[in-house]
Amino acid sequence: MKKARNVCALLMTFSMVIAACSTSAPKTADQPAGGAAAAAGSGKSEWAEQNGLYKTETVEELYEKAKKEGKVTVYSTSGRINDVEKTFEAKYPGIQVEAFDLKSNVIMDKLIREQAAGIFNADLVLTKEVGGGIEEELVKKGALFKYLPADIAEKVYEPWRSKGIAFVPYLEFRTLFYNTEQNKTPPVNNWWDLTTPEWKNRVLMVDPLQSPAQMDMFVSFVVNADEMAAAYKEKFGSDIVLNGTTNAGYEFLQRFYKNVILVKASGDGQDAVGKAAPNKPAPVFIGVSGDIRKMADKGLKADIIWDMKPKLSVVDEGLLFVANKAPHPNAAKLLVRWMAGEADGKGEGTTPFNEVGSWMTRSDVQHKNGKNIDQLNVWQYDSEKFYKVYQDVVNFWIKNQ
Secondary structure, X not given: OOOOOOOHHHHHHHHHHHHHHHHOOOOOEEOOOOOOOOOOOOEEOHHHHHOOOOOOOOHHHHHHHHHHHOEEEEEEOOOOHHHHHHHHHHHOOOOEEEEEEOOHHHHHHHHHHHHHOOXXXXXXXXXXOOOOHHHHHHHOOOOEEOOOOHHHHOOEOOOOOOOOOOEXXXXXXXXXXXXXXXXXXXXXXXHHHHHOHHXXXXXXXXXXXXXXXXXXXXXXXXXXXXXHHHHHHHHHOOOOXXXXXXXXXXXXXXXXXXXXXXXXXXXXXXXXXXXXXXXXXXXXEEEEOOHHHHHHHOOOOEEEOOOOEOOOEEEXXXXXXXXXXXXXXXXXXXXXXXXXXXXXXXXXXXXXXOOOOOEEOEOOOOOOOOOOHHHOOEEOOOHHHHHHHHHHHHHHHHHOO
């Protein structure tokens, strides 16, 4: 039996964002191309220019200025910021890190409301996308800026170097896990496999209405509907016939939903897959790629299904920004450099994010995964396209309850 949904949090947050966006932040003028660091918005900001976001400064220069500020405030969607805090404060005495661990949709709403009220508390923001809202409602309106010094940028993989809206210290993705004890090879290789009767009540995941990252994965199916249609034909040998839906992405969700069981927490899904009884067909579990590390720590027999058609998933990037009118801009820039690993990539600031199931975007920082970042068969995140359909996908999911 499917677990009842609590839809209020996600719907209210996205609705509040839409309502608040018109006053969220100042718009910016056209930005020239190039520069040591780029504004993440659609134009060049006078405040960002005055505070050095478009140039590269030495660590020594920044530290001297940052000591006078004495503090840096971070809104972070990752609790790993607490580990960064310890190493940063040890490396740079005299600068205190004040970190707030918040969900990505809460960060978005908080920034919109604060900046609309003329309140500028945050220096740095480490977040994930929320249906394209981070870029469309914060970045493009000058509430957040990309800071990527030239001596670090040259080591960053594309497209994150020149096309990324922020510095991306790491990325993950939602993915499918299977039991390796029952299955010598992955039991599925096409997302449409999970819509067949064989997988009834054997697909586990946390409620996507409580997880913007999970919902973004579903949005990616809708945005890339042509590829989903091609994958359907590859699976079933005929063109897809829609049953009251508008494209193959929505059709997939409609059929997929009938086979899903929602679990209370990701640990429940991990255990159900990794501890499957030998006399009962094992389920699969949709979780974040970093779950593979947690499953290994618990001795569970599970792995990621790496070859899924049409794509494994969509990237779930950690987005690191300097906030508009940050009260401690030099400390913020210094902390960005630390989290980027400094110019040589050896700084300890990368350590908390460089784990199994997480990929670094720097070419000179050795990751801990069996596959390189360019071997991941994933869609890139298209905020503009996601933003246009995100709420429709949420509503569609609710309709199919």
